[in-house]
Amino acid sequence: MSTMRIGGLASGMDIDKIVGDLMKAERIPLNRLYQKKQVFEWQRDAYRDVNKKLADFDTYLSNHFMLSSNLYKKTAISSNESAVSVKALSSSYDSTNTIEVARLAKAATGVSAEVSDYTSEATLADLGLTGDTTVTIFALQANGTYKQEDIAFKTTDKVSDVVKKLNQSSLNINAVFDEKSKKLGISTRTTGTLDTDINKAEVYVQSATGEDIFSTIFGFQKTAKDESGTVDVITLADGGENASFTLNGLEMERQTNTFTINGIEYTLKAVTTAPVTVTSSIDIDGMIGKIEEFVNKYNELITSLNDKIREKKYRDYPPLTEEQKKEMSEKQIELWEEKAKSGLLRGDSIISSTLSQLRRDLYGKVDGLGSDVVDTIFELGITTTNNIVNNGVLTIDKEKLRKALETDPDKVVKTFTQIGSITKDSGTNQVVSDTRGIVQRLRDTVKKTIVNIEKKAGKPTYTENQYSLGVQLKNVDKQIFDFQRRLQDIETRYWRQFSMMEKAISKGNQQSAWLMGQFGGGMS
Numbered sequence: 001m002s003t004m005r006i007g008g009l010a011s012g013m014d015i016d017k018i019v020g021d022l023m024k025a026e027r028i029p030l031n032r033l034y035q036k037k038q039v040f041e042w043q044r045d046a047y048r049d050v051n052k053k054l055a056d057f058d059t060y061l062s063n064h065f066m067l068s069s070n071l072y073k074k075t076a077i078s079s080n081e082s083a084v085s086v087k088a089l090s091s092s093y094d095s096t097n098t099i100e101v102a103r104l105a106k107a108a109t110g111v112s113a114e115v116s117d118y119t120s121e122a123t124l125a126d127l128g129l130t131g132d133t134t135v136t137i138f139a140l141q142a143n144g145t146y147k148q149e150d151i152a153f154k155t156t157d158k159v160s161d162v163v164k165k166l167n168q169s170s171l172n173i174n175a176v177f178d179e180k181s182k183k184l185g186i187s188t189r190t191t192g193t194l195d196t197d198i199n200k201a202e203v204y205v206q207s208a209t210g211e212d213i214f215s216t217i218f219g220f221q222k223t224a225k226d227e228s229g230t231v232d233v234i235t236l237a238d239g240g241e242n243a244s245f246t247l248n249g250l251e252m253e254r255q256t257n258t259f260t261i262n263g264i265e266y267t268l269k270a271v272t273t274a275p276v277t278v279t280s281s282i283d284i285d286g287m288i289g290k291i292e293e294f295v296n297k298y299n300e301l302i303t304s305l306n307d308k309i310r311e312k313k314y315r316d317y318p319p320l321t322e323e324q325k326k327e328m329s330e331k332q333i334e335l336w337e338e339k340a341k342s343g344l345l346r347g348d349s350i351i352s353s354t355l356s357q358l359r360r361d362l363y364g365k366v367d368g369l370g371s372d373v374v375d376t377i378f379e380l381g382i383t384t385t386n387n388i389v390n391n392g393v394l395t396i397d398k399e400k401l402r403k404a405l406e407t408d409p410d411k412v413v414k415t416f417t418q419i420g421s422i423t424k425d426s427g428t429n430q431v432v433s434d435t436r437g438i439v440q441r442l443r444d445t446v447k448k449t450i451v452n453i454e455k456k457a458g459k460p461t462y463t464e465n466q467y468s469l470g471v472q473l474k475n476v477d478k479q480i481f482d483f484q485r486r487l488q489d490i491e492t493r494y495w496r497q498f499s500m501m502e503k504a505i506s507k508g509n510q511q512s513a514w515l516m517g518q519f520g521g522g523m524s
Contacts, residue, residue, distance in 0.1 A: 054446045055450060066417065066443075099276050103241060109185065134153070192256060221235065309355075361438065
């Protein structure tokens with residue numbers, strides 16, 4: 001049951017203001033709870049921001065360094081790029097080759113007869129089709145085999161529908177109808193041929209259930225019977241040719257103008273009149289660039305983590321209360337909160353231990369590469385800077401790195417990319433061998449850190465009970481709820497007390513008035 005509130009009618013006092021001022025003092029502990037909750041939320045978000053940076057770095061390592069081919073750069077050079085362009089794949093090796101191009105691969109094509117005086121909007125019925133039909137079409141594919149598909153046509157289909165169905169089929173062919181010449185053109189999307197026999201045209205009709213529209217309406221010719229000699233074959237596209245070339249004196253053919261031989265991807269562009277020289281070698285500059293990219297990405301991560309644990313803490317800038325925000329401008333709030341959020345992860349043990357482990361990952365020896373070989377990142381010319389403020393940031397001696405790559409590129413690549421494991425002594429549990437490459441070590445540490453941070457700060461899909469800061473937030477929410485109920489009781493008590501005072505004053509005023517009335521009556 002609520003208490004009636006009398007707002008100073010008898011006493012003349014502003015009871016609303018008095019109670020409001022009293023409650024401001026009572027709410028101070030509640031404001032501190034809200035500030036405590038805000039700090040927990042900021043810490044949670046700061047941890048999750050760290051985890052995002054770690055996850056981004058892990059993804060970068062996975063995409064760019066987990067395979068030796070990501071780092072082992074090769075280069076190929078053509079003496080005549082306008083005729084033959086080349087690209088070195090990871091499987092290529094140092095070599096010098098000559099190639100002469102006699103013929104480029106080309107697609108098969110076919111053109112229909114003129115389709116009367118109709119446009120692409122004419123229906124097949126307009127063109128003479130008396131009933132729906134299904135045509136079986138064969139088309140040569142890039143892998144050198146034929147693909148078969150049955151395509152259904154209705155009398156209501158327009159010429160434009162025929163074009164659309166051919167283009168949208170799985171046959172990998174192109175179709176176009178020219179309004180001016182009133183002819184249908186068909187070609188293969190791939191180049192090359194399989195057989196010179198007429199029955200093996202690149203695109204042909206083998207049979208039709210109903211009328212064959214390609215011969216009766218579009219005028220494609222029935223050129224032969226099939227192998228059985230019983231079914232007409234209608235050629236839709238023919239004349240495809242394979243590329244013909246001589247590589248190092250050996251005559252070869254390929255169905256396409258782009259192909260790979262011995263790890264080099266060749267793209268034929270023109271018939272040659274003189275041999276083209278192609279050289280393949282290790283791309284030392286490319287590998288140095290890739291390692292520089294790795295160092296830059298690592299330094300970005302290390303710098304951001306160091307900034308987090310060294311960030312200054314401004315203890316005189318707690319989170320603002322709602323009442324304080326009402327008295328400040330947006331810019332003032334922004335500047336205040338910038339300082340209030342600073343130092344949330346200062347000296348954090350998870351991040352600090354991660355930084356230490358990352359340094360150990362980098363400088364530990366990669367076992368299993370043999371003796372007298374490059375097996376540490378230090379031997380590649382990669383070290384930490386002399387500036388202690390940078391705390392683990394890497395720098396590269398490019399000349400030392402280049403020498404290591406020129407001496408033994410395979411070992412350099414394995415130092416980074418080797419997949420291995422840790423072996424420990426069964427008695428002491430000490431590590432006796434670690435065959436993991438630098439990248440796998442870094443990824444293992446990053447993944448472990450991500451899990452530890454998720455235990456501390458969770459992730460968006462977690463409930464508050466699944467991580468420690470969430471449990472603390474839940475506890476603060478309970479304290480806030482309990483304190484709010486307590487404040488309601490306190491405010492009710494204040495109003496009850498003032499209401500009782502008002503009633504007493506009102507009663508005293510009534511008695512005084514009565515007495516004054518009595519004295520006034522006797523004198524009259």
